[in-house]
Amino acid sequence: MSAPLIVSIPHRLGREEAMRRLKTGLARATANVPILQVDEERWEGDRLSFSVRALGQTASGHLDVSDDHARLEVTLPWLLQRFAKAAQVAIRNRGNLLLTKRS
Template identity: 70%
Template sequence: MSAPLVVSIPHRLGREEAVRRLKTGLGRAAASIPVMQVEEERWNGDSMSFRIRALGQIASGQVDVADDHVKVEVVLPWLLQRFAEMAQATIRKRGQLLLTKDGGK
C-alpha cells in the first residue's frame, strides 16, 4: 500500500465554522469534478472519513479539522497514484475556496 497523500489547508474560521462549511460545501465541490463521486462520507465530531470513486478506482481518506487548519489524507490506489500531484493541487484549491472568509456563502 502506498503512503497517503497529505494536504494541510490553513484557515482562520475556527473549528466549528470550518466543519460547518465542509459539511455543507463538500458535496458541491465533489460534484464539480465530473470524474469523481463520493461513495461514503461519515462525520465523527471534527473528523470525517470518506470513500470516493474516480476513474473506476476507489480511494479512501480522512479529514481532520483543527482550529487553524484542515488536514486531508487520501490513500490512492496504484492506478490513481500517477494523478497524485493533480489531486493534491485540486484538494488544496477546493479546500481554500471553502475555507476563505467569503467562500462558504
C-alpha cells in the first residue's frame, strides 16, 4: 500500500468558520472539476470522510478541521499516484484560498 497524500493548511478562522467555508468550497470544487466524481461525502463532527473517483480509479480519505488548521489525508490508487504532487499543490492552493480570503 502506498503512503497517503497529506496536506495541512493553517488558518486563523476558528473551527466553525473554517468548516463552513470548506463545506461550500468543496461543493463548488467538485462541480468545477469534470473528471472528479464524489461517491461519498459524510461529515461526522469535525471530520469529513469521503470517497471520490477520477479516471476510473477510486480514492478515499478524510479531512479533519481544527481551530487553527485543516488536515487532508487521502490514499490514492497506484494509477493516480503519478498525479500526487500536482494534486497536493492544487489542494494546498485551493485550501489556502478558501481559508485565508475574506468572505
